[in-house]
Amino acid sequence: MATLEQIIDQMSDAGLPPLPSGHPVVDGKIHRFGRDKKAWYVLREIDLRSGKRVVTGSFGIWRGDDNNAIPVKLDWDGVTAEDRAEAERKQAEHQRAEAEQKLRDAELAANRARVAWGDASNATDVEPHDYLERKRITCEGTRIDAKGQLLVPARKYSGTGAVLAGLQKIAADGGKRFSSGMDMIGACCLLGKVNQDTPLIEIGEGYATCETVRMATGFDTPAMVAFNAGNLLAVAQQLRSDFPNTHLLLLADDDMRVVARLREALLKDFEAEWDPVVDGADHQVEAKNGDIVQVRATWRRDATDTDYIEADIRAGRRVQLRKFENAGISRARAAARAVGNASVVCPVFTDRAPDSKDSDFNDLFLAESLDVVRDQVRAARSRALIVAPAGALDDDVPAHFDDTPAPGALPASPAPSVPAEPVMKGIFTLQWALEHCALVHGSTDVWDSLNKLRMKRAAFVDMMGKEGAAAWSSHADRRAISPRNLPKTIRGVAVDEGGAGADNIVMMLDRYTLLYGTKTVWDAEKRTVIAYDAMALARGSDLASRWIGHPMHREVDLDKLVFDPTQRVDLDTHINMFQGFPLTPKKDQAKADLALGLLYSLCSSEANCDEIFHWVLSWLAYPLQHPGAKMQTALLFFGEKQGTGKSLFFEGIIKPIYGEHGATGGQHQLEAQYTHWRSQKLFVLFEEILSRQDKYSHFGLIKHMITGRDMPISQKFKDDRTEANHMNVVMLSNEFQAVPIEPEDRRFEVVEARNPLDPSLLKDIQAALDDGLSAAFYAFLLDYPIGDFTPHTKPIMTASKERMINFGRPDWEAFFLAWAAGELNVPYCSCLSEDLYLAYSRYCKRYGFRAMTLTRFAELIAQRIKKDRQWVTIGSSAKRLLTVFHVPQPEGEDPKSLSQQCERFRKLDEIEGTA
Numbered sequence: 001m002a003t004l005e006q007i008i009d010q011m012s013d014a015g016l017p018p019l020p021s022g023h024p025v026v027d028g029k030i031h032r033f034g035r036d037k038k039a040w041y042v043l044r045e046i047d048l049r050s051g052k053r054v055v056t057g058s059f060g061i062w063r064g065d066d067n068n069a070i071p072v073k074l075d076w077d078g079v080t081a082e083d084r085a086e087a088e089r090k091q092a093e094h095q096r097a098e099a100e101q102k103l104r105d106a107e108l109a110a111n112r113a114r115v116a117w118g119d120a121s122n123a124t125d126v127e128p129h130d131y132l133e134r135k136r137i138t139c140e141g142t143r144i145d146a147k148g149q150l151l152v153p154a155r156k157y158s159g160t161g162a163v164l165a166g167l168q169k170i171a172a173d174g175g176k177r178f179s180s181g182m183d184m185i186g187a188c189c190l191l192g193k194v195n196q197d198t199p200l201i202e203i204g205e206g207y208a209t210c211e212t213v214r215m216a217t218g219f220d221t222p223a224m225v226a227f228n229a230g231n232l233l234a235v236a237q238q239l240r241s242d243f244p245n246t247h248l249l250l251l252a253d254d255d256m257r258v259v260a261r262l263r264e265a266l267l268k269d270f271e272a273e274w275d276p277v278v279d280g281a282d283h284q285v286e287a288k289n290g291d292i293v294q295v296r297a298t299w300r301r302d303a304t305d306t307d308y309i310e311a312d313i314r315a316g317r318r319v320q321l322r323k324f325e326n327a328g329i330s331r332a333r334a335a336a337r338a339v340g341n342a343s344v345v346c347p348v349f350t351d352r353a354p355d356s357k358d359s360d361f362n363d364l365f366l367a368e369s370l371d372v373v374r375d376q377v378r379a380a381r382s383r384a385l386i387v388a389p390a391g392a393l394d395d396d397v398p399a400h401f402d403d404t405p406a407p408g409a410l411p412a413s414p415a416p417s418v419p420a421e422p423v424m425k426g427i428f429t430l431q432w433a434l435e436h437c438a439l440v441h442g443s444t445d446v447w448d449s450l451n452k453l454r455m456k457r458a459a460f461v462d463m464m465g466k467e468g469a470a471a472w473s474s475h476a477d478r479r480a481i482s483p484r485n486l487p488k489t490i491r492g493v494a495v496d497e498g499g500a501g502a503d504n505i506v507m508m509l510d511r512y513t514l515l516y517g518t519k520t521v522w523d524a525e526k527r528t529v530i531a532y533d534a535m536a537l538a539r540g541s542d543l544a545s546r547w548i549g550h551p552m553h554r555e556v557d558l559d560k561l562v563f564d565p566t567q568r569v570d571l572d573t574h575i576n577m578f579q580g581f582p583l584t585p586k587k588d589q590a591k592a593d594l595a596l597g598l599l600y601s602l603c604s605s606e607a608n609c610d611e612i613f614h615w616v617l618s619w620l621a622y623p624l625q626h627p628g629a630k631m632q633t634a635l636l637f638f639g640e641k642q643g644t645g646k647s648l649f650f651e652g653i654i655k656p657i658y659g660e661h662g663a664t665g666g667q668h669q670l671e672a673q674y675t676h677w678r679s680q681k682l683f684v685l686f687e688e689i690l691s692r693q694d695k696y697s698h699f700g701l702i703k704h705m706i707t708g709r710d711m712p713i714s715q716k717f718k719d720d721r722t723e724a725n726h727m728n729v730v731m732l733s734n735e736f737q738a739v740p741i742e743p744e745d746r747r748f749e750v751v752e753a754r755n756p757l758d759p760s761l762l763k764d765i766q767a768a769l770d771d772g773l774s775a776a777f778y779a780f781l782l783d784y785p786i787g788d789f790t791p792h793t794k795p796i797m798t799a800s801k802e803r804m805i806n807f808g809r810p811d812w813e814a815f816f817l818a819w820a821a822g823e824l825n826v827p828y829c830s831c832l833s834e835d836l837y838l839a840y841s842r843y844c845k846r847y848g849f850r851a852m853t854l855t856r857f858a859e860l861i862a863q864r865i866k867k868d869r870q871w872v873t874i875g876s877s878a879k880r881l882l883t884v885f886h887v888p889q890p891e892g893e894d895p896k897s898l899s900q901q902c903e904r905f906r907k908l909d910e911i912e913g914t915a
Contacts, residue, residue, distance in 0.1 A: 004055065007072055011041065011059050014070050014590055015269050026055060028094070035268075038062040043072070046090045050080070054087045056094075070590040073767055105181030106165070113167045113179050117153060120145040130172035135362055137211040140219075141191055148172060152207050154179075154187035154227065159242050162190070168207070168227060184227070186234040192222030194243065199385060201239060202377075203335075204251035205229055205328065208362040213251055216365070216374035221381070229253065229331040233338055240339040247384050248342040250335060251377075253328030253359045258309045260355045261324045262297060270315055278309055280787070291315050294610070298785065303429050304333035312785060314610075319596045320589075321783065328359060337465060345380035347373070433464060433472045435627065438479035440486070441571040447481050449580040449627075454486065479567030484510060484524035485579050508539065508547040513554045513575060515561060518719045522561060522575055527660075527680070529561070529718055563680050563723050565628030565661075577680050581627075582659030585779035586772055592780035594765050594773060598649050598757065602637060605754035606798045612751055615796050618789040619749065620654065621781040623682065623728055631791045634706045634729040636748045638738045638800075644753040646732045648765065650685050654730075656774040658683040670701060676715040678705075681727040688733055702739065705729055706747050740808045741801060752800035811849040812860050815840050820864075830898055831905035832874075833858045833867065833883040861885060872899045874906065 004024060011019070017034035025031060028044040041059035048054065060068040079087075123129060123139030129150045132139055143151045152168040166182030168189075178184065191210055194201060202223040204210040210223035226235040236248055259276050266272045271288040272295075280298040287293050296312040308325035329346060336342035347364035349356075350372075358367055365373050436450040437460070444457040461469040472478055512535060513522040519532050536544035547553050560574045569576055599616065603609045616635060623629040637646045655662040662683040669677055678684075684705070705711070706729050714720045731738060731748075741748060765773065795801075809817075818824055819839070826839050837854045844851040851857075858867060866886040871879045884902065889895060896904070 007043065007055060007057075010070075010073055010590075014059065014061075016041075016059060016061060026057075028057075028098070034061075040067065044094060046087055046094070048083050048086050048090075050083050052079070052083060056087075056091055068589070070588070073590070073764060074771075102181075102183075106183040109166050109179040109182035110164055113153075113164050113182070116145060116167060117143060117151060117164060120151050123150065129170075131170050131174055134174070135208045135212075136366065137208055137362065138215060140211060140214070141189065142207075145169075152189055152225065154182065154184070154189060156183075156187055157190065157238060157242070170207075178227075184231060186231070186238055188227065188231070188235045189225040190222060191225065192219065194222045194246075196243065196245075198222060198243065198246050200247045200249055200381060201243065202249045202251055203232060203235055203239070204361075205232070205253050206360060206362070209251055209253070209360040212360075212362040212365045212370075212373060213377050216361075216370045217377055223251075229255075229327045232331050233335040236335040236339045236342065240341075245341075248336065248339060249380060249384055250332040250342065250344045251361060252332035252344050252346040254346040255326045255328040255359050257355060257357065258307075258324040258326060262309055262311055262322075265311075265322060265324070266293070266295065266313070269320070270313065276309075287315070296785075302330055303432075304330050304337065306330040306333060310785060319593065321780070321785075338462070343380065343384045345377065348376060430464075430468055430471050430475070433468070434475060434477050434479070435625070437472070438481040438567045439473075441480055441482045443483070447486060449481075450585070452487070452580075452584055477566075477568060480569070480571050481567055482524070482571045482576065485527075485576065505543065505546055505550065508543060509550060509552055509554070512547065513556055514548070515558045515719075516555045518558055520718055522556075524575075527577060527579060529715065531717060558719060558721055561721065563726065565682060565726055567627075578628075578661075581624075581657065581661070581778075583657055583775050583778050585782055586775040587779045588772060588776035589780075591768050591771075591773045591776035594761065594768055595649070595653050595777040595780070597761050598645050598653070598765060601755055601757055601761070602645060602649060602753045603751055605639075605752055606800065608796065608798065611796055612749070612798065615749060615789075615793075616751070617781070617784055618786040618793070621784040621786050622789060622791065624657070624778065624781050625784075625786070628682075628726055629791050630709075630726050631728045632707050632747070633791075633793070633795055634731060634748055636731045636733070636738060636750045637753050638731075638733040638735065638750070639753040640734055640736065641754055641756065642734060643756055645757040645762070645765075646753055647687065648757075648762075650730050650732065652765075652769055653774050653777055655683060655685060657778045674714050674716055675711070676713060676718075678711055678727065679713045679723055684727045684729050686729065686731045688735070688738075702729070702731075703747060737804055737807050741804045743805050743809070743813075745801075745805070746794055748801070749795035750798055750801035750804060752798070810860075811844060812840065812852065812857055815843050816861060816864055818843075825908070827905055827908050828887055829889070829905055830887045830901040831885055832872070832902050833861075833885060835902070835906050836861065836885060858883065870898060872902050874899065874903050 004026070007024065008019065016039045020033050023031060023033065024041060024043055026043045026045045028042065030040055030042045032038070032040045039059075039061050041057065043055055043057035046054040046056060054074065056072055056074065058069045058071045060070050062068070120143035123132070123142045123144050126144050129139065129144060129148075131150055139150075141153070145151055148171075150170040152170065153164055154166045154168055155162040156165050165187040166179030166184070168176060168178055170176050188203075189207065191214055200221055202210065202213060202221055203226055204213065204223060205226055205228055207225050210225050214221070214223055224235055224239065226232050232250060236250070239246070239248060259278065262276045262278075263274065266274055266276070266285070270291070270293045272285045272293045273288075274283070274285040274295070276295070276297050277283060278297040278299055280296065282294055282296050285293045285295060292315070294312075294314045298310050298312075299307055300310045301307055302325065306326055306329050308323060308330070311320075311322040311324065313320040313322060329344070332344045332346070336344050347359075347361050349358060349364060350368060352358055352367075358364070361373050361377070364376075436448060438447045438449065439445075440447050440454065446455050446457065446460040447453075448455065455463075457469075464472065511524050513524070514532075515522060515529065520529050521532055521535050522528075523530050523535070532544070532548075539547075556573065556575055561577065562569055562574055563577045564574075565578045567576060567578065600609070600613055603612045603616065606612050619631060619633065619635065623631060637650075639646070651664060655664070661681055662685070663677060663681050664685045664687065665677070666687060686702075705725070705727060708725050710722050711725045712720060713723045739748070741750065806814075819826065819836075820828055822828060824839065824843065834854065837857050840857060841851045843849070852860075861867070862885075868884065868886070869881055870884045871881055872884060873879050884898065886898075887901075889901075
């Protein structure tokens with residue numbers, strides 16, 4: 001259960017402002033508070049038969065047209081399964097009741113609006129309204145009520161007429177509000193008249209924008225007031241349905257204050273004053289409370305080719321990925337591209353300050369003149385109706401959208417391996433389609449693996465745009481998927497239940513494929529190789545015989561059974577065992593923050609923990625953003641302290657993202673005779689896999705799993721085969737030396753987890769594990785900015801890795817490093833091999849090592865410095881041919897002969913003294 005105090009803490013942790021006096025109120029209604037009333041919450045109480053009460057609901061802060069809803073986190077500790085089931089059932093009932101109430105509220109709002117509209121006076125019959133005077137516009141289509149409010153009707157238009165849905169009420173000071181409870185989606189206000197012969201209709205966000213343009217152009221073109229950017233698409237879609245041949249010109253607001261909004265957000269949410277530098281680099285800012293805030297702001301371009309700022313803001317465990325976008329331009333472009341035969345124009349100011357709030361055509365009118373508005377709009381109309389062909393999309397937007405940032409000026413995300421042309425006209429990008437969409441073999445349908453959706457070709461074209469869909473269809477990296485590999489769908493949407501159908505020959509032909517040259521078959525439903533006899537036993541020998549004798553039964557060679565997460569194999573000749581990721585990502589920053597807090601805690605004992613934290617996040621995100629990517633590195637988290645959360649993070653949060661393509665391995669799996677457990681794996685978590693005596697015997701196998709391209713798959717009573725290696729490896733251990741790390745290791749990112757997990761964080765994570773935590777973190781990783789990170793990015797050195805390397809060094813190498821560093825009482829200079837061996841022997845005796853033979857020692861040291869046979873003179877003896885190690889003399893020293901150096905070593909080493 002969650003108490004009100006806990007809910008208030010959750011709201012505070014999410015960055016909501018302090019609640020006003022008397023709040024929170026548990027009444028099932030939305031309450032708005034804080035600056036500009038952007039913060040909100042809704043809470044309801046559920047009474048259970050056991051006498052317990054559960055408080056549920058959600059809260060958030062409006063940013064643009066996104067309410068950023070965060071569900072209340074419930075603590076189910078001590079709650080019986082019956083109570084929890086009852087609470088969930090009643091919550092669903094509440095949601096259904098709320099949906100029905102919303103419809104009733106919309107009807108009541110429409111009724112109240114009709115009465116208020118009927119009682120109001122025409123704006124032309126009363127004193128001019130202050131808002132209209134200030135905006136210097138006429139009052140077309142408006143009325144004024146007894147309270148002096150300007151009323152703008154919001155109607156739902158269709159081919160059969162218009163129905164009043166509500167009213168926009170504008171006070172004298174410009175404050176705006178809508179009829180309480182009204183259904184805003186698709187509601188708009190028509191200025192002027194339209195018919196099927198109307199060549200062009202304009203759509204704008206605000207009444208002042210549309211009326212200004214009509215005044216400037218002599219009221220010769222109808223305009224639709226959509227009231228806000230989020231409503232542009234719904235209004236445009238309805239107009240396209242009613243007027244299929246009419247061009248739609250969207251009068252976009254230029255909400256260009258993205259840098260200023262980033263500055264304001266830093267001050268408001270982190271108490272940090274800073275003039276943002278948008279360069280993709282990390283900047284540290286000291287907040288007023290002394291905290292260090294790290295900000296990385298990067299220019300990006302969205303699916304509509306509109307620039308926005310992506311900001312990665314971190315302060316301790318707090319991580320925010322914020323998006324500051326030009327909603328006016330972006331939503332207008334998205335609407336235009338969705339409906340076709342549409343274009344976008346926005347005001348171009350002669351001189352506008354970077355922080356100016358001027359954004360629409362009325363602002364342009366007030367700042368410059370009505371003639372400037374007229375010239376810009378008429379030019380856009382001409383381009384739309386004369387130059388652009390039917391169905392084309394034209395953007396008439398300010399130059400700063402094309403020039404900022406300058407190409408190559410900023411460090412961008414890794415360039416996708418796709419051509420720059422053709423330019424995308426759809427809402428979704430070509431890169432997105434190549435990574436997440438696949439052509440369903442034998443049809444023109446498209447499978448969206450991210451949203452688990454099968455769509456018709458026409459729907460895919462509508463989503464991508466004609467040029468984007470064509471580019472995807474002809475691209476060399478386009479994926480394909482067999483219908484046998486798809487889950488059951490209802491109206492195109494995947495459902496959990498449903499199998500291959502009844503036992504009949506049609507089902508058999510669809511489900512089973514003979515692997516030629518073997519006595520095995522591929523079972524497309526169970527996604528595994530089974531023996532023909534096992535299949536016949538399950539289906540009956542008669543049906544199995546009919547299947548094998550049927551001319552349409554399918555056969556493929558064993559080597560054509562592949563595991564290809566990139567989905568680029570030819571499905572006419574191959575079977576692809578990859579079935580996609582089981583989870584659908586669901587954005588929930590509050591839940592993602594729990595996983596981030598746990599990972600940060602695991603990394604926090606390292607001195608460079610922030611750097612490690614980002615590296616590990618990038619390592620986790622890359623194979624999800626690029627399905628099938630084989631990381632050439634692995635993660636090793638170790639630490640003798642238990643309860644740090646290693647298994648909780650990787651087993652409880654990360655592994656569920658991969659579903660059946662994830663596995664947990666141990667010593668038994670490494671030693672097993674059969675390797676079928678490795679088949680179809682993208683993520684493998686090893687826990688305490690190597691005993692002290694087996695560290696070296698299995699280390700070669702582990703290294704191959706990390707960097708090998710393929711691997712043998714053997715299964716009892718089945719034919720051996722080879723499968724591409726796409727598994728990415730994480731190792732967990734409580735041992736100090738979990739694996740023998742080599743001095744020049746390039747495979748392992750080693751992190752020691754020493755700090756215990758915060759009990760409150762552990763409690764929150766346990767409550768969220770079964771409530772979408774993995775799906776939320778999956779969504780976070782899909783959007784995480786990895787920069788120039790690749791599968792070959794080298795691991796970052798940590799203090800724990802250095803200790804592990806030193807721990808595993810052989811005795812001779814430890815001696816050599818100590819000698820070269822000047823830590824011994826012998827000079828680092830050229831010497832006889834037998835003299836160096838004597839120094840090594842004394843070193844081993846002093847420190848408890850077992851000395852090796854001279855021959856082995858000399859050959860191993862020769863890996864570090866040159867060794868050969870030379871004629872040398874030691875003391876008064878004659879020249880002799882001896883084995884010598886050559887050490888380069890330091891610059892600045894008097895040059896000495898080889899014999900002098902060897903004699904110096906022998907004297908200082910005191911073959912009469914101590915090493």
